[in-house]
Amino acid sequence: MAESKTIGTLIAWAQQSLDQAGTGNAAQETLWLLANALGLESHHLASKAEQPVSAEVWARVGSLVSRRVAREPLQYILGTQEFCGLEFHVSPAVLIPRPETELLVQEVVRGGGLNKDAVLVDVGTGSGCVAITLATILNRTRILAMDHSPEALAVAKNNAQRHAVDDKIDWMEGDLLSPLREREMAGAVDVIVSNPPYIAEVDWADLQPEVRLFEPRLALIGGQKGTEFHERLLQDSREFLVPGGLLVMEIGQGQASALRRTAEQVGGYAALQVVEDAAGIERVVIAQRLG
Numbered sequence: 516m517a518e519s520k521t522i523g524t525l526i527a528w529a530q531q532s533l534d535q536a537g538t539g540n541a542a543q544e545t546l547w548l549l550a551n552a553l554g555l556e557s558h559h560l561a562s563k564a565e566q567p568v569s570a571e572v573w574a575r576v577g578s579l580v581s582r583r584v585a586r587e588p589l590q591y592i593l594g595t596q597e598f599c600g601l602e603f604h605v606s607p608a609v610l611i612p613r614p615e616t617e618l619l620v621q622e623v624v625r626g627g628g629l630n631k632d633a634v635l636v637d638v639g640t641g642s643g644c645v646a647i648t649l650a651t652i653l654n655r656t657r658i659l660a661m662d663h664s665p666e667a668l669a670v671a672k673n674n675a676q677r678h679a680v681d682d683k684i685d686w687m688e689g690d691l692l693s694p695l696r697e698r699e700m701a702g703a704v705d706v707i708v709s710n711p712p713y714i715a716e717v718d719w720a721d722l723q724p725e726v727r728l729f730e731p732r733l734a735l736i737g738g739q740k741g742t743e744f745h746e747r748l749l750q751d752s753r754e755f756l757v758p759g760g761l762l763v764m765e766i767g768q769g770q771a772s773a774l775r776r777t778a779e780q781v782g783g784y785a786a787l788q789v790v791e792d793a794a795g796i797e798r799v800v801i802a803q804r805l806g
């Protein structure tokens with residue numbers, strides 16, 4: 516290795532290290548890590564295979580590769596994740612936005628009936644991906660984004676600046692809907708959207724290491740059953756939604772029927788609508804406040 520340190524040998528070494536660690540998708544991840552370390556586009560790497568690399572570059576790539584070998588998510592290493600076509604900064608303070616959450620955004624835009632005077636609340640905003648994407652689409656809707664984690668809110672605000680919508684979103688720290696109570700917003704909200712933590716305690720040990728060891732537990736665990744946050748939101752949202760207003764929530768696989776029963780028990784909503792994702796999994800529930 517000492518005689519011929521080139522981009523080509525670096526790629527081969529990095530890919531083999533990731534393969535051995537069982538990270539999956541080693542070839543593609545190698546290109547992304549190298550492109551990031553070298554400041555190049557990943558598709559330019561193949562044509563530069565013969566180019567020599569310095570010991571300093573080799574060490575820089577080596578440190579990124581060791582983080583990935585330890586199963587740190589690629590997104591935390593690179594610092595970004597794409598969501599709805601926008602690039603979001605991510606750190607271990609926030610959940611990495613998932614593709615299935617794009618359905619939540621689509622359902623709000625489809626069913627929200629949002630007009631210029633509408634008020635929309637994103638509960639558990641994390642990186643801000645839902646609130647910020649909606650702010651780029653809905654020009655005049657007032658958006659309030661809330662989270663219990665001040666560290667997550669700092670990341671979200673940074674992302675809002677990045678997408679030039681920071682003046683369109685109010686950020687609030689607190690437990691679920693409690694910040695709305697402080698602002699006396701009873702009966703004033705058109706849509707409450709949330710991707711709350713929804714993994715059951717019992718499933719924690721089975722999560723892949725990337726999730727279990729690196730993503731914030733506060734963003735993942737919903738409680739013993741996993742549906743505790745949804746239940747609280749169904750209970751508490753009635754106070755804040757206008758008649759006809761919507762509570763739109765992402766759910767985990769197999770949680771829809773329990774939440775249908777909760778919505779009936781709690782009362783005050785029309786029959787729960789359930790929307791499947793592209794894989795046919797029940798992924799979003801929509802509860803409409805009766806007027």
Ligand SMILES: C[S@@+](CC[C@H](N)C(=O)[O-])C[C@H]1O[C@@H](n2cnc3c(N)ncnc32)[C@H](O)[C@@H]1O
Pocket residue numbers: 609610611612613616638639640641642643644645661662663664667689690691710711712713733734735
């Ligand atoms: C599943 S993550 C969703 C993040 C982001 N909305 C997304 O879809 O990628 C859940 C978020 O809820 C926040 N959270 C957890 N418990 C909370 C609580 N009691 N009140 C408000 N937010 C909470 C977490 O900090 C985390 O950012």
